[in-house]
Amino acid sequence: MTVRIDLTQGILDDNDEIAARTFERLRQAGVLCVGLLSSPGAGKTTLLEATARAWRDPMRLGVIVGDVATEVDSARLRACRMPAAQINTASHGASCHLSAGPVAEALDAFDLARLDALFIENVGNLICPVAFRLGEHQRAVLLSVTEGPDKPMKYPKAILDTDLAVITKVDLCPHVDVPAAEVEKNVRRVRPHARVLTVSTRGAPGIGPWLGWLDDMLATGGRTK
């Protein structure tokens, strides 16, 4: 005799429950948590370095960095006086993305009472990290113009399941023959009302639009919906 046990649960419920606790812990501590997703080399670490340099006190920012291997990125950010914790995903059984458990453990490395914002820089990958909530109040996807204009349409879930698209390296637009407006247009083909910013750490318009967005999020506790 076959016994059928009916269930209704998400396969990622355990991950999502831990993420919800992280979300709440950071909210109660008054720390804005922003997740950064992108393909490898889109400029996540460089944007955070520039953010640390521009911030009133970089010690009031924190970052959890996910990479398959090395502490290269967390070392770069510590050099900007930003407190940083590194997660090497190869030692957590899945190398292509962060998950909520190791992120929740990494929170203990920070003095949350002293932070304005905590960034979570995911493994460079536009597919796998999207599925795993970590407890972020806001998620930003970075799209560099050097990747060409089509990434938003090729990886639509990365646009749909994030709150902000940041087009990076726009100082290189003339050199790679990719107008930022074309990247933005493709973001809007996936999601017409998406919030989109353009930045460069090496030329106009600088990172002012990103800092302005962070200030907005800090003022509202990261709630835009």
Next chain:
Amino acid sequence: MHEFSIAVRLVEAVEQALAERGIAAEPTRVLVRVGELSGVVPEALELAFPAAAHGSQLALAALEIETVPLVLRCEGCGREWHADEPFLLCEECGGGAAVTVLSGRELDLIAIEVEGEE
């Protein structure tokens, strides 16, 4: 290729559900629902499942995947369609109306089958 970590979580979720019910038997079938917008490729999950289940209570279980179509609805004209791509734009009315995802995000464990007990 995060389907392997999804498969590992699936095995853990099934073992936990069985433990909560005091069922020690090995399940023969595990039924899951995977939406077209879940980010999970069913074939990759099928490939990963035996490796994730190896040595567990699910070692002999067959995985059965029901795929759920991506269905969008335009809140402007009310049209509903099975979309190939998750682009939230209605080409019928072409307007800026909101488009809602009706289905396709599912990534659910829906049933376990066990032989012989009770």
